[in-house]
Every structure is written in C-alpha cells, then in structure tokens.
Amino acid sequence: MTREKLRIGLFGFGCVGQGLLDVLNSSKGFKADIVKICVKDRTKKRSIPMSNFTFDKYDILNDPSINLVVELIDDAEEAFSIVTTAMKGGKNVVTANKMMIAKHFKELVEMQEEYKVSLLYEASAGASIPIIRNLEEYYDNELLYSLRGILNGTTNYILTKMYNEGIAYQEALKEAQEKGFAESDPTLDVEGWDAKYKLCIISGHAYGLFLDPGEVFHYGIKTISKFDIQYAKEKGFKIKLVPYVGKTNESTITSFVLPRFISHDKYLYNVDNEYNGVITEAAFADKQFFCGKGAGGHATGSAVLSDISANSYGYRYEYKKYQQGTVLNYTRNYKLEVYLRYQNEKDRELFGFEEVSEYFSGKFHKYVIGVVNLENLYALRDKLSDMDVFIVNTGRKF
Amino acid sequence: MTREKLRIGLFGFGCVGQGLLDVLNSSKGFKADIVKICVKDRTKKRSIPMSNFTFDKYDILNDPSINLVVELIDDAEEAFSIVTTAMKGGKNVVTANKMMIAKHFKELVEMQEEYKVSLLYEASAGASIPIIRNLEEYYDNELLYSLRGILNGTTNYILTKMYNEGIAYQEALKEAQEKGFAESDPTLDVEGWDAKYKLCIISGHAYGLFLDPGEVFHYGIKTISKFDIQYAKEKGFKIKLVPYVGKTNESTITSFVLPRFISHDKYLYNVDNEYNGVITEAAFADKQFFCGKGAGGHATGSAVLSDISANSYGYRYEYKKYQQGTVLNYTRNYKLEVYLRYQNEKDRELFGFEEVSEYFSGKFHKYVIGVVNLENLYALRDKLSDMDVFIVNTGRKF
Numbered sequence: 001m002t003r004e005k006l007r008i009g010l011f012g013f014g015c016v017g018q019g020l021l022d023v024l025n026s027s028k029g030f031k032a033d034i035v036k037i038c039v040k041d042r043t044k045k046r047s048i049p050m051s052n053f054t055f056d057k058y059d060i061l062n063d064p065s066i067n068l069v070v071e072l073i074d075d076a077e078e079a080f081s082i083v084t085t086a087m088k089g090g091k092n093v094v095t096a097n098k099m100m101i102a103k104h105f106k107e108l109v110e111m112q113e114e115y116k117v118s119l120l121y122e123a124s125a126g127a128s129i130p131i132i133r134n135l136e137e138y139y140d141n142e143l144l145y146s147l148r149g150i151l152n153g154t155t156n157y158i159l160t161k162m163y164n165e166g167i168a169y170q171e172a173l174k175e176a177q178e179k180g181f182a183e184s185d186p187t188l189d190v191e192g193w194d195a196k197y198k199l200c201i202i203s204g205h206a207y208g209l210f211l212d213p214g215e216v217f218h219y220g221i222k223t224i225s226k227f228d229i230q231y232a233k234e235k236g237f238k239i240k241l242v243p244y245v246g247k248t249n250e251s252t253i254t255s256f257v258l259p260r261f262i263s264h265d266k267y268l269y270n271v272d273n274e275y276n277g278v279i280t281e282a283a284f285a286d287k288q289f290f291c292g293k294g295a296g297g298h299a300t301g302s303a304v305l306s307d308i309s310a311n312s313y314g315y316r317y318e319y320k321k322y323q324q325g326t327v328l329n330y331t332r333n334y335k336l337e338v339y340l341r342y343q344n345e346k347d348r349e350l351f352g353f354e355e356v357s358e359y360f361s362g363k364f365h366k367y368v369i370g371v372v373n374l375e376n377l378y379a380l381r382d383k384l385s386d387m388d389v390f391i392v393n394t395g396r397k398f
Numbered sequence: 399m400t401r402e403k404l405r406i407g408l409f410g411f412g413c414v415g416q417g418l419l420d421v422l423n424s425s426k427g428f429k430a431d432i433v434k435i436c437v438k439d440r441t442k443k444r445s446i447p448m449s450n451f452t453f454d455k456y457d458i459l460n461d462p463s464i465n466l467v468v469e470l471i472d473d474a475e476e477a478f479s480i481v482t483t484a485m486k487g488g489k490n491v492v493t494a495n496k497m498m499i500a501k502h503f504k505e506l507v508e509m510q511e512e513y514k515v516s517l518l519y520e521a522s523a524g525a526s527i528p529i530i531r532n533l534e535e536y537y538d539n540e541l542l543y544s545l546r547g548i549l550n551g552t553t554n555y556i557l558t559k560m561y562n563e564g565i566a567y568q569e570a571l572k573e574a575q576e577k578g579f580a581e582s583d584p585t586l587d588v589e590g591w592d593a594k595y596k597l598c599i600i601s602g603h604a605y606g607l608f609l610d611p612g613e614v615f616h617y618g619i620k621t622i623s624k625f626d627i628q629y630a631k632e633k634g635f636k637i638k639l640v641p642y643v644g645k646t647n648e649s650t651i652t653s654f655v656l657p658r659f660i661s662h663d664k665y666l667y668n669v670d671n672e673y674n675g676v677i678t679e680a681a682f683a684d685k686q687f688f689c690g691k692g693a694g695g696h697a698t699g700s701a702v703l704s705d706i707s708a709n710s711y712g713y714r715y716e717y718k719k720y721q722q723g724t725v726l727n728y729t730r731n732y733k734l735e736v737y738l739r740y741q742n743e744k745d746r747e748l749f750g751f752e753e754v755s756e757y758f759s760g761k762f763h764k765y766v767i768g769v770v771n772l773e774n775l776y777a778l779r780d781k782l783s784d785m786d787v788f789i790v791n792t793g794r795k796f
Contacts, residue, residue, distance in 0.1 A: 023682045027539040028724050122536075128683040130536040137535075138520075138528040138704050141425040267689065270663060284421045284700035285526040288690035289675075291665065292683060302682035306536050318711075326426050 004067070004312050006032040009060030009091075011082055012073035013039050015180075016096055016123070016304065018047065019297025020072070023305045030309055032068075036060050040073075061085050068311055070304065071095040080104055087117045094307040096123035096300060099188075102197035105210040109319055118316035123303035125198035126151055126276045128292040130306070132317075135205040135280075140320040142282045146246030147206050148260075149278035150271050151198040153295030154189035155221050155241040157181040160272040162229050163238055169224050181274055181295065191385065192220035192241060192257040199243035199255055202278075206245060207253050208321030211330060217378040218243075218257035223390045227365045228341055232392075237261040239392060240268055246281075252329040256374055258393040261339070267291070334374040339392040341367040347387050352376045355398070371398055402465070402710050404430040407458030407489075409480055410471035411437050413578075414494055414521070414702065416445065417695025418470070421703045428707055430466075434458050438471075459483050466709055468702065469493040478502055485515045492705040494521035494698060497586075500595035503608040507717055516714035521701035523596035524549055524674045526690040528704070530715075533603040533678075538718040540680045544644030545604050546658075547676035548669050549596040551693030552587035553619050553639045555579040558670040560627050561636055567622050579672055579693065589783065590618035590639060590655040597641035597653055600676075604643060605651050606719030609728060615776040616641075616655035621788045625763045626739055630790075635659040637790060638666055644679075650727040654772055658791040659737070665689070732772040737790040739765045745785050750774045753796070769796055 010017060017037070024032060037053050038060050039046075046053065060066055061082070069086040071079050076099040083093050083100065088111075095101070101108060101121055112119050122132050126149070135144075150156050154176060161172035173190070176182035188194045196218040200211045221241055232239045240262050245255035262268045267289040271277035276294025281287050293299035321327070335354070342348050348368060356370035377384075377391070384391075408415060415435070422430060435451050436458050437444075444451065458464055459480070467484040471477050474497040481491050481498065486509075493499070499506060499519055510517050520530050524547070533542075548554050552574060559570035571588070574580035586592045594616040598609045619639055630637050638660050643653035660666045665687040669675035674692025679685050691697035719725070733752070740746050746766060754768035775782075775789070782789075 019682075023539075026541060026681060028541075028722060030539040128686060130532055133536060134528055134532070137708065138531060141421075141428040141703055141707050142700055143424060143426075265668060267668065270665065270668070282700070283424060284417075284696040284703075286691045286694075286697055288526060288688075290686075290688055292686035296684075298682040299684055302540055302680070305539055305682075309539050310535065313716075324426060 004314065006068050006308065006312050007066050008032055008034045008068045008070055008308070009063065009066040010034055010037045011057070011060070011069065011071045013037050013046065014072070014074070015297040016300045017072045019301030020070070020304050021048070022298060023301040027305065032308055032312070035063065035066050057082060061089060067091060068308065069093045070308065071097060072304070073097070076100040076103065083108070083119070084111060087111050087115050087119065090115060090117060092118040092311050094120045094304055094311060096121065096304060098124040098194065098197040098201060102200040102213050105200065105204055109210065109322070112316065118311060120307035120310060120315070120317065121201070122307050123300045125201045126278055126292070127294045127296070128299040128303050129276055129278060129290045129294070131202060131278050131290060132205050134290070135202065136317050136320065139280070139282065139285070142285055144206055145281040145283065146244065147202060147278065147280050148242050148244040150240050150268055150276050151243055151294065152189055152195040152241055153274035153276060154182045154186065155195070156271070156275065156294070157273050158190070159221060159239055159241065162224070163233070166226070168226055169221070190220045190222050192218035195241055195243045195257045199245055199257060203245045203253065203255055205317070205319070205321065207327040208319065208324060209253060209327050209330060211255065215330065216255050216257070217332065217374060217381060219259070219377070219384060219391055221259060222385060223388070224259070225341065225390060228390050228392065231367065232261055235261070237263055238269055240271070242268070242393065247327070248331055248334060251327055252331050253327055254331050254334040254374065258391060260393040260395050332374045332378050335371050336374060337369065337371050337394045337396050337398050339367055339369050339394055340389055341365060342389040344388065347389055350380055369394060402712065404466050404706065404710050405464050406430055406432045406466045406468055406706070407461065407464040408432055408435045409455070409458070409467065409469045411435050411444065412470070412472070413695040414698045415470045417699030418468070418702045419446070420696060421699040425703065428703070430706055430710070433461065433464050455480060459487060465489060466706065467491045468706065469495060470702070471495070474498040474501065481506070481517070482509060485509050485513050485517065488513060488515060490516045490709050492518045492702060492709060494519065494702060496522040496592065496595040496599060500598040500611050503598065503602055507608065507720070510714065516709060518705035518708060518713070518715065519599070520705050521698045523599045524676060524690070525692045525694070526697040526701050527674055527676060527688045527692070529600060529676050529688060530603050532688070533600065534715050534718065537678070537680065537683070540683055542604050543679040543681065544642065545600060545676065545678050546640050546642040548638050548666055548674050549641055549692065550587055550593040550639055551672035551674060552580045552584065553593070554669070554673065554692070555671050556588070557619060557637055557639070560622070561631070564624070566624055567619070588618045588620050590616035593639055593641045593655045597643055597655060601643045601651065601653055603715070603717070603719065605725040606717065606722060607651060607725050607728060609653065613728065614653050614655070615730065615772060615779060617657070617775070617782060617789055619657060620783060621786070622657070623739065623788060626788050626790065629765070630659055633659070635661055636667055638669070640666070640791065645725070646729055646732060649725055650729050651725055652729050652732040652772065656789060656791040658793050730772045730776050733769050734772060735767065735769050735792045735794050735796050737765055737767050737792055738787055739763060740787040742786065745787055748778055767792060
C-alpha cells in the first residue's frame with residue numbers, strides 16, 4: 001500500500017473540527033492538507049485566519065483538487081446532502097454524523113459501491129473507541145452473541161453526577177450543560193436517540209443488518225428520580241443507559257436502548273462521566289470490553305484522524321457481515337426483566353407484565369420488577385415520556 | 399480488495415491448533431483449506447483422521463500449493479526456523495509465538511520487506527484482544543504516552559486465586575496447573591518472561607522500537623507471600639503483574655515488568671483469572687482500556703483466525719511508528735516507587751532506595767516503600783529470584 005496525498009475539504013469547525021485541527025497539528029507521523037473549511041456562521045470568531053474559510057459548500061464540493069471531504073456539522077440533513085454530493089463527485093468522505101448515517105445507512109452503503117468511494121465514520125459511535133473498525137476487521141468471522149455498552153457521554157455524565165452527589169436530574173443536567181457535556185436542547189441525548197443511532201450503526205457492522213431507527217425501541221433518562229438512584233444504590237447498582245443488540249436465533253437479532261442496573265463487579269460499573277464502554281460477547285473470543293472517552297473535541301478528533309489516515313491507505317469498510325448475509329431478521333418479540341417505578345396502577349397495567357418477582361408500594365413511590373415484552377414497550381413509545389414512570393432493564397436472566 | 403484463496407499448512411495441533419480448527423469449522427463467513435498439519439508426536443491420539451497430519455515439515459514448506467503457514471508450536475527456535483523458511487519461500491505466515499517474535503523482532507520485520515511476505519501475530523500478545531492491530535492501524539498517528547496492562551493469564555489466575563481464597567502461592571500454582579492454566583514448568587509465566595516478550599512485541603508497534611528482551615527488566619510473582627496479599631487487601635488493592643512501556647521524553651521510552659498495586663477504582667482491578675487487559679494513555683484519545691480472554695484455545699484461536707482472514711485480504715503490518723522513527727532511544731534510568739517486602743537489611747541495601755516514605759518492621763516481615771531506580775533493579779536481576787523479597791510497583795507519582 002502506498003499513501004495517497006490527501007487534500008481535505010472540511011465542513012464544520014465546532015468542537016470536533018477544532019479538535020481535529022489540534023490533533024492534526026500535533027501529529028508527527030502524518031501530514032494532511034486542509035485546503036478549505038466550510039462554515040455557516042459568518043460572524044463567529046475563529047481561532048485561525050479567515051482565509052482558511054468559505055461559506056459556500058461548492059467551493060469544496062466542486063474543487064477537483066480536493067479528494068477527501070471531512071464532514072463535522074450538526075445538521076444531519078444538510079450533512080447528508082454534502083456527503084452524497086461529495087460521493088457522487090468521486091470524493092472519499094469521513095464523517096462523525098451518527099444521525100445521518102443511521103437514517104440513511106443502506107443508501108450510504110450502496111452509494112459507496114456505486115461511486116467507488118469510501119465513507120468512514122469511526123467517530124460516529126463511541127468516539128475514540130475503535131469499535132466499528134474492530135467489528136469490521138477483527139471480528140469479521142466471529143459468532144457474535146451480543147453487544148451492549150455505554151454510548152452516550154451526556155447521559156453518562158448526568159447519571160454519574162446524580163449517583164455521586166445525590167442531586168436531582170434537572171440539577172445534574174444543568175451542570176452538564178454548563179460544562180459543555182450537554183446541548184442547550186438535550187433531547188437527542190437524554191431521550192436516548194443518540195445512543196440509538198449509534199446502536200444502529202454498530203448493528204450494521206456487527207450483524208450486517210441496517211436497521212430503520214424507527215423500528216428500534218429507545219428510552220432515556222428524562223424521568224429518572226432520586227428514588228431510582230437510591231433504590232439502585234441500596235442494591236449495589238449504578239444505573240447506566242445501555243443500548244443492546246443481540247441474537248435471538250441464528251438469523252435474527254433484537255435491539256433496544258434502556259437504562260440498566262450495573263453491579264459493581266461489571267465492567268460498565270466503572271465507566272463514568274463522559275466515558276463510553278462497549279462489551280462484546282462472542283462464541284470464541286468470549287467476553288471483551290473496550291473503553292474510552294466518548295465525547296470531547298480531542299477524543300473525537302483523534303478518531304476522525306484515524307479515519308483520515310486509513311483513507312490515505314485506501315481503506316474502506318467492506319461490510320463483511322452484510323456480505324455474508326447470515327442475519328436476516330429483526331424482532332421485537334423479546335422478553336426482558338425490568339424495574340418499573342410508577343405512581344398510577346393504570347400506568348402499570350399498560351406494560352402487560354407477564355411475571356412479577358417483586359412489588360413495592362410506599363407513600364410516595366411504587367415499583368414492580370417483572371417480565372415484559374419489548375413489543376409492549378415499543379407500542380407505548382409515544383406515551384412514555386409523559387408518564388410518571390421510570391424503566392430500568394435489570395439485565396437478569398429469568 | 400479481493401480475497402485470496404488460502405491453502406494453509408498448519409504447524410502444531412495442541413490447545414491453540416485444536417482451538418483454531420473449532421473456530422474455523424464454526425465460522426460461517428470464511429472458509430480456508432487446511433491442507434496439512436505438521437506435528438511432532440507420532441503416538442499422540444488426534445481428534446481428526448491421521449491422513450490430515452505429517453511429521454515432515456517439508457511436506458508443508460516445499461508444497462507450492464500452500465500459500466499460508468500457520469505456526470502454533472511451543473519451541474521458539476524450531477518455530478523461527480519454520481517461519482523464516484516459509485517466508486523465504488514466499489509464503490505468508492501467521493504465528494502466535496511471542497518468544498520467537500520478541501527474540502527476532504527486527505530480523506522478522508526486515509524479512510517481510512525483503513521477501514515481500516506478510517507475518518501476522520495478533521494472538522501473540524493479549525490473545526483475543528486486538529491490541530497489535532489497533533496500535534498499528536488505529537493509533538498510527540496518536541501520541542502515545544504509555545501502555546500497561548495484564549498480559550499473562552497464568553499469573554493473573556494464580557493472583558486471583560490467592561486474593562479470593564487466601565491460599566499460598568504454591569497451592570494456587572498447583573491448582574492452575576491442574577486446570578490447565580499453567581504449564582508443568584511454569585517458569586516462563588511466573589517469572590515474567592512471557593509478559594516481557596509480549597511487552598516487547600507491543601512496544602514495537604506502539605513506539606517503533608524493537609527492544610532486545612535482554613535489556614528489559616522483568617520480575618514475576620514466584621516469591622509473593624500471603625503477607626503481601628494481606629498487605630494489599632488492607633490497603634484496598636489487588637496485586638497484578640503489570641508490564642509497562644512509556645515515554646520518558648519525546649524520543650525515549652522505558653519499559654519493565656513488575657507486580658503492581660491496583661486500587662478498586664481502576665480498570666485492571668476487575669480483570670481477574672485468565673483475562674487480560676490493556677490500558678493506553680494518549681494525548682488525544684486519552685485513556686483507553688481493552689479487555690478480553692488472554693488464554694485458552696478458542697480465544698487464541700479466534701485471534702489466529704482474524705489474522706488468517708486479514709491475510710486473505712492482503713493485510714500486512716506496516717510498522718508505521720518504526721517508519722516514522724520518532725522514538726529512537728531506550729532508557730532504564732527511570733525512577734519508580736516500590737513496595738519491598740524483605741527479611742534481611744543487607745538485601746534492602748542492595749536496592750539503593752533514594753527516598754523512603756514508609757517503613758514497617760514486624761516479627762516475621764518487614765517492608766519499605768520508597769523510590770528506586772530501574773537501573774538498580776536491572777543490576778540485581780540475576781540475584782532477585784534467590785532473595786527472600788517481593789517487589790511491587792506502587793504506581794504512585796512521587
């Protein structure tokens with residue numbers, strides 16, 4: 001392999017874009033030429049001379065000397081337009097935009113094939129953790145039973161704060177926002193959307209199925225109360241937001257995003273603050289665990305740089321599991337044991353518990369632990385955010 | 399990339415060879431043809447028909463239809479002869495033999511270049527953990543401060559037993575031998591040689607320096623006592639055997655293998671039994687942790703299969719850090735704080751403690767905690783195994 005000389009057009013110069021520049025400037029081994037940076041805001045002060053910037057995306061997209069587009073903007077639909085235009089124009093692309101990939105996954109995979117270009121997006125899931133590349137390259141022939149982990153730094157930061165300091169959700173959220181770990185509109189993070197998009201991307205590489213995010217149940221931490229944290233603490237658990245994907249039989253997988261109790265002897269227990277962690281369980285490699293920073297300009301920037309560097313060697317995902325075509329079906333007909341904290345018996349009835357192993361009723365709180373079908377949770381998905389309940393996957397076999 | 403049809407000649411059919419066969423047979427996505435298996439023992443019962451075997455290595459090495467040699471024998475010198483003959487004959491090679499690689503590292507790197515062949519050896523360090531490939535591909539431009547971890551399953555199994563069950567070293571060793579986690583001659587494992595060879599391989603990919611194992615200080619767990627475990631427990635620590643490599647300045651690294659105190663909030667604390675774990679600390683990705691099974695036929699076999707599969711796509715290590723040539727020097731002039739349990743004041747004097755922060759003297763045991771120079775430990779290396787002492791790196795900054 002020989003290295004291709006990269007001439008980069010960069011879209012976006014926020015936290016990750018700036019982080020990438022820092023990482024690039026400090027990298028001894030690798031030089032890439034950032035030809036132009038396209039940004040939206042004409043008035044924002046920039047850390048480098050304005051001559052580096054453009055406000056017209058076609059300055060990059062129509063420049064034949066640019067052979068790699070690095071897309072790091074927030075807006076998923078605009079990102080999709082940029083990325084697909086670049087690919088159609090024969091440019092390779094590196095992106096960190098999970099929402100865009102998850103929503104257009106199959107199309108983006110097919111376009112790579114059609115236009116003979118490479119689209120890399122390691123930073124889109126788990127930031128600095130090289131989970132996509134490892135699933136693609138290293139576990140290409142491994143029989144993967146399941147994958148779960150902590151993929152959202154914002155919620156993990158909030159949950160860590162609540163656990164360590166005994167503060168309420170709103171207070172922890174506010175602090176996360178002040179420290180830059182949560183957006184002013186935290187919806188995508190705290191409702192579990194972000195974790196779900198990442199889960200869908202990972203599922204594509206782990207099992208070769210490109211899931212429609214709309215088909216995957218997600219639930220966040222918006223309604224968590226001090227009582228829930230207190231309950232977990234007394235039992236020796238922390239609560240973490242844990243996306244899961246796993247096989248239900250040879251050719252079928254299920255997946256969901258739910259808070260989960262984690263006991264102190266588990267790997268994820270010590271994954272705190274903005275850190276992410278991923279656990280794979282496989283037939284031969286058995287249990288493996290990857291952990292690293294899941295957010296931040298430099299951590300994400302370093303993942304973007306790895307993709308840029310891989311690009312210079314002509315690397316592209318081969319979607320090996322998709323090519324193998326072993327897993328063909330997706331199901332939500334899957335039972336799991338959950339803790340449900342609630343107020344109103346009518347709410348509880350909606351869940352259709354099949355077995356109840358514990359029930360508690362106090363003056364201010366009630367909870368029940370029992371088995372529900374994922375299909376029932378999915379059917380309730382639009383109601384859940386308005387209900388005075390909190391759901392936690394116990395993670396127990398039953 | 400297109401897949402090359404692999405025709406494999408396999409050397410060795412012990413635990414890992416058998417494990418590889420199991421993994422290969424169960425792999426849906428990948429078929430490789432094992433043409434011949436070369437073994438030494440003519441009388442041993444085999445799990446597959448004898449027609450698969452040969453006792454003459456040239457049946458494989460001289461067979462032009464075989465394009466990949468997989469070397470999984472114990473004997474490092476014989477392995478070196480097989481591997482180099484295969485490479486000279488234009489065959490790609492996959493091996494798991496850490497002693498062979500560590501002892502002939504530079505030569506093996508140069509031969510790959512000279513004979514235009516690929517030598518892969520992911521299973522040689524950390525078994526199922528893809529640490530080499532990640533260092534090579536994913537962290538190729540990352541400024542790596544240090545790497546440390548648990549790389550030897552045998553000692554970790556023994557230390558876990560001693561900690562959990564309060565039993566003595568000899569008893570734990572015996573149990574490890576009965577369960578197949580330790581060899582009848584456990585020297586290479588319990589004295590730290592095995593961990594050192596792995597550390598040297600990792601250092602080659604992390605920093606591009608091919609260290610002479612003879613230059614690297616190693617110390618094992620042979621002289622650990624119940625007192626040491628008890629001391630650690632009281633302080634909230636476990637003792638783990640932790641190889642370390644790290645930068646001392648821009649162009650210099652140091653490395654060593656020493657037992658280390660691990661507190662309960664550290665990643666390595668929960669890496670027990672035969673599991674391995676690796677922590678990297680880098681400028682931008684920050685702290686990352688990889689964990690998985692470090693021993694066993696299937697875990698190691700799955701790593702070998704990953705290399706075989708990578709081979710079919712034409713993958714080879716590029717030794718990018720070596721090409722970059724940023725790190726050029728190795729030093730043992732490095733201070734670290736250690737716990738030394740000892741009996742005899744004369745022994746203690748040999749270590750040349752520069753600062754002492756704690757000293758304990760009891761009827762049966764004495765210990766001192768203080769700063770020593772790695773150079774001093776290295777100078778004592780031949781005497782240490784006969785001294786009634788035990789050394790633990792406290793891991794503390796001072």
